[in-house]
Amino acid sequence: MSDIKLALLGSEGAGKTAVLVRFLTKRFIGEYASSANSLYHKRMSIDGRQLNLEIFDPCSQSGGSTCIQEEPVNWADGFVVVYNISDRTSFLHAKSVLQQIKEAREESSKGLVDVPVFLVGNKQDLCNARQVCEEEGRSLAQEECCHFQEVSAAEDYLEISNLFTKLIRHVMDNLKHCAGRRRYSGSKSMAKLINNVFGKRRKSV
Numbered sequence: 001m002s003d004i005k006l007a008l009l010g011s012e013g014a015g016k017t018a019v020l021v022r023f024l025t026k027r028f029i030g031e032y033a034s035s036a037n038s039l040y041h042k043r044m045s046i047d048g049r050q051l052n053l054e055i056f057d058p059c060s061q062s063g064g065s066t067c068i069q070e071e072p073v074n075w076a077d078g079f080v081v082v083y084n085i086s087d088r089t090s091f092l093h094a095k096s097v098l099q100q101i102k103e104a105r106e107e108s109s110k111g112l113v114d115v116p117v118f119l120v121g122n123k124q125d126l127c128n129a130r131q132v133c134e135e136e137g138r139s140l141a142q143e144e145c146c147h148f149q150e151v152s153a154a155e156d157y158l159e160i161s162n163l164f165t166k167l168i169r170h171v172m173d174n175l176k177h178c179a180g181r182r183r184y185s186g187s188k189s190m191a192k193l194i195n196n197v198f199g200k201r202r203k204s205v
């Protein structure tokens, strides 16, 4: 069984938890308590391979900081960076996050530099209040060499499921390609790492 570690990043209220919960449960739940980092676990099968998925959903940092937490960046095998299409500030934040992921991974001698990333423009159902056009998202993704998709956690399941599947496939290919290199967390239990670093709760869905 392969272990795949993903992290969701993005600004407060962009819909990270909504997107993730849609993927994990097929449901949209309007409001979430978001005072703590969460680690979700899911077993699934892709292309006949059994996977043990761990997905880290950090709570947003108070004070509007644009700096991402370093530890999930080194820990994760792949990222979902979420912004809200009706909030330009969240798009600028996502842009900064993409750059920080790249820089952090380049600086880390232990991490995989070419880490798969999916840029997600969420809240597509709020297109009446759109502040970021789809083309801007697409060209940012092109610049940063990552995948791109607009979704609505409120309305879509299939698109969200497909984007996670695509990301996981890319992660699996990447890990196979880099099999000779040591992964950041090695044999460490991720739960232990997250709990040690952030002292937060774990969730199973």
Ligand SMILES: Nc1nc2c(ncn2[C@@H]2O[C@H](COP(=O)(O)OP(=O)(O)OP(=O)(O)O)[C@@H](O)[C@H]2O)c(=O)[nH]1
Binding pocket: 010, 011, 012, 013, 014, 015, 016, 017, 018, 019, 029, 030, 031, 032, 034, 058, 059, 060, 122, 123, 124, 125, 126, 151, 152, 153, 154, 155
């Ligand atoms: N209309 C609409 N609202 C959404 C969508 N996704 C999330 N929301 C709402 O946006 C708000 C924030 O969603 P969360 O999933 O908590 O956002 P988050 O990025 O996890 O926020 P933090 O945990 O604070 O970082 C909630 O009120 C959600 O109901 C969507 O696709 N459409």
